[in-house]
Amino acid sequence: MRRYRCNCGHVWRQDTTLAAEPRAKLLHRGLRWALEAIVVQHLTVARVAEGLGVAWNTANDAVLAEGKRVLIDDVGRFDNVLVIGVDEHVWCHTRRGDKYAS
Structure with a gap:
């Protein structure tokens, strides 16, 4: 920080208020990159932490908080959704047949 x-x-x-929240360990841009890396590119938290140069816990806490803020707390995320479908999922394979999650 310049003085x-x-x-x-x-x-x-x-x-620096536009770059990061007060007392934050990561900048807004880094948080956005981390969230996209996990959600879109399917990177692990370990790879994201390595890319940001922080500990795993720091990256995980930041990504969870940013994901909650951007994705979960968005009240209008289902505004244009008409139908939500659920696919079948086999959760147990047995000799007598498969058991599906209901």
Whole structure:
């Protein structure tokens, strides 16, 4: 963070509020990249953490919070949805046949 000092003794710092939340460990752009990397590119949290240069827990907590904010907390995410379909899923293969999740 840049720090400036005037000849009069006044000191001020660069405004970073648009780049990151207060006390955040990652910038907004890094959070967006991490979320897209996991959701779209199917990267693991370990790879995302490595790419961001942070610990696994830091990346995981940040991605979960950003995902909640961007995806889950969006009240209008189902506005144009008419039908939600559920595919069958075999959860247990047995000799007598498969058991499906209901």
